[in-house]
Amino acid sequence: MNDDRLAASGRPIRSGPSLGRHGVCRRHHLLLFVFPPLASCSGAQSALDPAGPEAAGVATLFYTMLIGGIVIWCGVVGLLFYAARKRRAHSTKSAGQLVLWGGAVFPTVVLAALLTYAVWLMPVMRPWFQDDASGMRRIEVTGEQFWWRVRYLGEDSGPVFETANEVRIPVGERVVFLLKSPDVIHSFWIPVLGGKMDMIPGRENRLTLVAEKPGTYRGVCAEFCGPSHALMAFTVHAMEPRAYEAWLSARKNSSGADAEGLALFLRHGCAACHAISGTEARGTIGPDLTAFGERGSVGAGSLANTAEHIARFIRYPDGVKPEVRMPHFSMLPDADVERIAAYLKGLR
């Protein structure tokens, strides 16, 4: 429902909840006026609507800090009113006592308690597993400008297949993300599942996450990486293990049919950068487009995935995502662009 609305407006998707749990935002429209913060508590990209233990730790810490902050704020405002209404002055000595206990000792003790609590919570929010002992499923994610290269690794650490801007994980199974970047620093963040982790050129950072609830979530780049940083998102599908295995085996064998669309795709040089499994298209510079029709968006979370938006992106990628690396193809005949767009939308 939301996607249709977006398709009609044709504007880039910038807010998280538009993808995924449709209707969540709409239900909260009334709440938005009553109490704005509440309306943003649920959704596909909310750290306050956790679907994994790490994110639950972050949410617990947030609520603890929030409640503590409210109590202290009430106390300070109460003192302010008291000071404003008080007729008779206190002695210098009692004022000094208030400053000492309320201004120095109390904050020191509260901050020590909060620091201890936060540090104590850290192993929950970022659990660590030894390399060799784990045997966990591994997914390598590389931050590109401005999209995500996703490689599913096999037992021997070699990539089984590659995809882009979409991560699929089985529910209830801890997955290791190997995070890389070839040029600038990005940050990999799935708020619903856990904290963020930087992707630093020359390093391979590891983040382990587990989804406890099936669903479609939204991940974002959380470190400014260039003009289209805000348009660098990805979809996370937490799937039931059986459905996940079915998807894995289907994905290994997927191929792009539609002879005419594919022929145009190849003739106009798209395959120099893009790959489609099962075809001659094997480019590795740009995002892999295998099963593109199943993706949640066009241009790493920029537009809803419709044939019109794909055509628009092919003609002027820079108009959708500023300074994107893909050149524009507005010189191609309209019929060809539309045919290619329909072909990509039909890829399963």
Place this chain on the structure above:
Amino acid sequence: MKSFIPREVETLWTLFTAPTVWALHFVVCYAAVAIFCAKGLAEEITFGTLRFALGVFTLLALAMIVLSAYLAWRQWGFGSGDPPHDAATREDRKYFQGFATLLLSGLSFVAVVYAAIPLIFIAECQR
């Protein structure tokens, strides 16, 4: 005690003692853990040993700051007069400096404790 540590130490240098100890403690804690983890020293000495050594170092740093605070308290005349000590006299300058040093010692004490709290919870080197 009064004669043991002469009054000549009550210069501007005493003002810097506690923050310097704080800075040293901070650098030593961070550098020690970073080198321990980066060089993979876990095979030779355990993290528990490092934790214990830094714990002892923390206590030494706190003792040093308490000593600095005592000297400052003495310089302040053991709290005989109230701040702000802003008269243009030698006596007031001394009291002002003593009081400032005492406050800085308190800040440094708290900072050293805060910097040491993660030592209790860090479990191991990651990678």
